[in-house]
Amino acid sequence: MGGPRFRPVNADLMWNLTCLTPRTIELRRQHAEAPVVICPEDSFLFTESYKETVGLPETLRYAYAYEKIVENCPILIRKEELIVGSLTKEIRGANLIAAECPANVLDSIASGGFTRKMSEWTKADISEEDMVKLKADAEYWMERVPEHEVNKLLVHEFGEEHMDLMMDRAMIFEGIPFRAETEMGLWGPIFPERIGRGTTSFRAKPVHVGLNHIIDLCEKELVKMDTEGYYPGCLTRITPAYKRCLIRAMIICAKATIRWAERHAEEARRMAALPENAEYKDVLLQIAENCDWVPANPPRTYWEAVQSYRFLNACDQKIKPYRKDTCLGRLDQILYPYYEADLQAGKITREFAAEILGCFFIKLREGEGFDPEKREVAHSQGTFLPDITICGRDEQGRDMTNEMSYLVLRVMADMKFNEPTIYIRCHDGMSDDFYRMAVKANMEHRGGCPAFLNDELGTRRYLDRGVALEDACDWNCSGCLAYHLDCAEHTGGFMHLNLLKCFEMAMRDGYEPRWGKQFGPHTGDFTKMKSVDEILEAWYKQIDYFCDLLNRDYAIRRSLELSYPLVSGLNGVMWYDYALEYGEIPVRGGTPYPITEAMWLGNRGQTDVADCLAAIQKVVFDDKKATLADVLDACNKNFEGYEDLQQMLLNAPKYGNDDDYVDDIFVKLCTKVDEIMTKRPDPINGQKVFLFKGAASAHVVYGMVSWALPNGRNAGVSCNDGAVSAMPGMDIEGPTALINSASKFDFWQYAGGVLNMKFTKDLLDSPEKIDKVIALIKTFHRRGGWHVQFNIHSQEDLVAARHDPENWKDLLVRVGGYSANFVDLPLPLQDEIIHRTPHAV
């Protein structure tokens, strides 16, 4: 191991900085007071372009539509800004493209309002005139929605009842696409991954090299193809026309993005010339100069680097407004060289660097989305998951924490936005100073940010899949609870299994009570079972049966997605080196590693089932206070008339208390479930599947569709949150016991193994107590834990906010893979968070 990678940091100096200057305070005020407005301009431009390009290959049509949008959309610069690049003409505008989701648009218009997020508080405005035009636009696309071949083929292959297993019906498993037909759009909400527009499409490299360089490479490649022949890849997929279209689309998109930046330069110059802006003239002229230079060229300064970052992050959100979730990668590593050079050269101060970063965060928070009400609970609209990952170790094991890492925390704590979300890659080489700053920042932010991840596990997962060490070290977080490599975007298809449903069916010989059908295999009469192991066996058989079905279902969905003849040129730009080498974007196989195209197989409900079985063991087999028939009848009746039995089941030992009575069951069943879920290879690429515990609010949705369970939980109530969190309110032995329970099973293969912990404020009121919380984090990681995050506030605050949302709009909480304003959450989720046990001294 060599010497330290970066120069040492004065932690106190960084903590005492602030990005709250008159400028950022004003920008934040404007943002807080701005109404949310639906801005459909981009939608009209998109449609206009598509009408002009009828007959061209889809990839080019898509690129031209992007070009049309960014060359003609309104440009907004606020005179106080340092970083520009708005998605709409409004401070809080929701850009949308009706073609992506025409049915949703029509639904929202018919119901008289666009819901921006998840609750009543967040209705968005739209002008009457725009509404009329948007309706016509959506109606145009309704007639052109492509054939719904995925669902048709699934029914053809597995029968009509297969669809009953999906979301919105019995909800046994979900996959993308799994939505009802009316939600189908041209490409939008359902197929983001198939055209390389998943949650992970941002990459640092284009910032560093500049788009002109990429255009240059693309043009050279076209010449090379003409003179030397195309890349001799898979003849059935990568044809000369396909590769030519991709490269052409990349050139169109790169040039259009440069043009978008230039239009900002023009607007800044126009504003600078106005007498009323005299005070801001110098800054506006500097912004113009920045926008002239980046993202076309490699940034010359820190300010330009942040500006380039913004454009390259936002351009993707212009063309895929329905899924704006683009992660931001390892921000501290990306910006550090520019920051350090400017600092050493005396070009910036730390204060100014913080102010610029603060302006960037405000920009990130300006985007708005919309979603029809029926998906409110299932999805966290208004959260775009712009995940920022910091720290970690390099391939030599050196700590990569640098002064930018501190700056990111400082700005996060000052801004107190629910997004961006900060993820720290924690490891033993990270200094206690940094841990302390992170915990203090968490206390100031109070929204569960930053999250603490286990660096070693993240790297190990990639080493396990044959990725070279220097690439494996370069992982970051994306989406709500996923992670990916900068060298190989590998968001594939997602499938998710509701283990509670499987348990319900194991209790009823394969019969599903909500939908009233025999969905699962016959696994025996529950009431006659003699032991917990026998029940487990029945459950395993149910899981195995549905995993098999899910795998076959996935093979069909995913291959249909991948055969769709449309690739995003912007994604090609992001991954230009691979796109040029392989003639394909990474998500469709264009990377050096065979881990792309991966199936992400998720599940929820292991802790709930462990509690169910422990309760049965205790009440039925040990204490003999009831029979299995009683338990089944009680569950069927949602414990009505069985209040005493319910209480006995609730009193049984619960996961989360470091009690082996239940934790042993937990470890046993997790081991087996892993084995079942990974025994079939990814049906597309034949590799080991990625296990994950994603879908941050899945516990609410899965809970809603699930029947009463033998752990004493009533029907419809949220199941346990996170991946390894305890039943709400049941982890009463304190934080060390919860962590011990949560780290008994080695979840290293799972992405998103989140432990949510709630602390009261007094737990952290002295430096000594903060050090003790740091010890908790370190021990959790040392014991193999993956991801822990803290909500710090008082229970009274939450209850007050529940009843008086108007006055608690700023209260942030950590839900799962994202933070949210508490009052914006749906009521069941609010209740769930209130009932998580707070750990106090």
Next chain:
Amino acid sequence: MAGETGMIYNIQKYSLDDGPGIRTIVFMKGCPLRCKWCANPESQETFRQVGHRASTCVLCGKCYMACPKKCITLAPDDERKVIIDHDVCDNCGACVEVCLHDAMRFYGRVVTVDEVWKEVKKDLHYYFDTHGGVTISGGEPMYQPDFVAALLKKCRSEGVHTAIETCGFVSPESLDKVLPFVDLFLFDIKHMDSDEHKKWTGGPNEPIQQNIETVVKAGKDITIRFPMIPGVNDSHEHLVKLAERMVELNGMAKKPIGIDIMPFHNFGENKYQNLGMPYFFAGMDRPPQEKKDEVMEIMTSHGITCVVR
């Protein structure tokens, strides 16, 4: 054999205030004193007691039906909800057996050293990370000297830091049994005047002061703890007297001895209600900040390290 089992009433993990680092506290049941401000009234008696907690009670009446002595009264209009006649109750636990809501509960259980160690060792990781360990509290730990000595010996042999929190009102023999296995004493001084001490706690001060000197002379780490009770021991004169005693103790010690001031609180009040015991300090406020500043000032001016909790 004496000391194989002990009577405890709680084991609390992730404790941050009773000794260094992250600690597990084992609360022993039984105490020779009866301090009127005692925050853990359930710790006083040496036997297992039945109590009732109104906050989780649903007034189902099962305890009433189960009680063989008929000493339970249902009282829907009373905030206690259920009233136990403790003069009649023999703590048989028939009511605890039937209660599903953890309202009727036992205070106290008999455990072996191994059983306690099994709980304590679960948090080893955290002790080692934070220089924490185990603290035996109570009640009075040295009221069960054989058991506590055995438990502390076990912890010591596994490398766990040990502390005990004591009122000091024990025989020198008991102290001798435990002393070798303790790394840190959290030693109470409640009043410097023996008559006053006896009036408020039921026991005189002399044996306590004698025991403190034993511990100090043995070279053990020791922190004095002073429960500051309004109107009892918080007069300026008494605080000065206390400070002088601290100076005296420091004169005998190899290492400086600090003092923790524990201002009065009434968190234990509802537990008195649960056990049907009268609470002497009902309605008393917590000491004002000026009082805390005053004691800090007095101690500091005597050169004593002082922490107000």
